């Protein structure tokens with residue numbers, strides 16, 4: 001099956017000359033070979049590359065079996081994780097599930113509500129979630145590749161305490177599933193000690209590339225989404241975006257386009273969508289590209305917008321602000337539902353010219369009008385089209401971006417698989433919190449804070 005993702009370069013022609021594509025071809029081939037021979041920077045994290053092809057059947061069966069059990073007994077499933085340990089499943093679940101799942105009548109739900117925790121230190125969010133759990137049957141998946149990330153670790157301590165108080169220690173253990181490293185980290189030690197059911201984050205897959213491992217697949221399956229379809233889409237993409245030649249590989253064309261834009265001073269990429277269900281997908285994409293490329297003083301800054309909503313807040317800037325933007329539009333051909341604009345007697349609102357039209361058709365005109373306007377305003381628009389939003393298409397889109405991102409990182413000359421810069425805030429935070437071993441830094445930071453107070 002071909003990939004359902006299609007790259008439309010028609011509208012970027014005014015911004016990139018044919019010879020620019022051609023001149024980039026050898027660099028793309030070089031980057032492709034670094035990736036496929038495992039000789040580039042960070043090659044120890046290439047496990048995602050053929051993951052959809054390899055397919056670990058035993059593991060998938062385990063995920064599906066666990067998901068069936070949780071779906072049968074849980075009202076609420078809490079995913080505890082941050083970054084790559086939560087963004088992927090959140091993107092897919094909110095992309096494919098009912099937008100108002102929590103408010104559906106219980107008889108209409110075929111899966112628990114999935115809530116996320118451990119993505120920040122916000123007290124009110126945490127307290128309100130705990131309040132919402134009252135009287136519900138709750139299961140928890142705590143996910144951390146390192147097993148030591150502070151946000152999810154604290155969230156887990158809070159939820160574990162709640163579970164033990166609510167169900168007793170033994171029953172709580174049966175409601176906790178840990179997804180972490182095969183052998184190391186505090187979470188692994190705790191899971192072994194308590195006897196939690198566990199899933200493994202492969203050593204050779206970094207957090208932001210892990211959505212198609214148990215990290216993403218268990219929450220997605222609990223959310224009632226076919227992980228087989230998701231993986232089938234990723235497999236189709238894996239086969240399709242395997243060509244070395246730039247002109248035969250749309251994932252590479254996307255990466256090359258970003259590179260050319262960056263060279264021309266377009267330092268910000270706006271991933272826009274006309275489908276609010278994809279807002280969280282954009283968040284996943286931001287981590288993928290931001291953490292992969294933003295280093296060594298380089299990198300396109302990944303931003304996102306949901307249209308037409310954000311045209312009424314950011315539209316002015318996009319149209320006429322500083323010209324350092326290019327845009328990648330995620331465009332979905334048709335929605336699952338058709339909504340017709342009703343007739344209205346008297347036409348007081350002047351909208352009768354739209355009576356009988358469908359919202360999808362109006363959304364399409366909004367997209368076309370915006371794309372032309374932004375292009376006129378020197379914001380090049382590259383379009384990624386998908387016929388429909390389903391698990392197969394989303395699986396393909398995930399892989400499309402993963403492949404493009406890795407290649408893009410090599411084109412830029414960075415290691416697309418590490419994230420050393422994230423440590424800076426963590427070290428400061430540990431020091432300020434008084435974590436043992438950070439005493440000297442604490443004194444120094446507190447002095448600076450006092451100077452600035």
Ligand SMILES: O=P(O)(O)OC[C@H]1O[C@](O)(CO)[C@@H](O)[C@@H]1O
Nearest residue numbers: 083084085144145146149207422
């Ligand atoms: O799964 P972990 O190890 O808790 O990490 C969560 C996230 O934190 C980071 O390591 C950054 O600190 C990301 O790369 C990662 O996705």
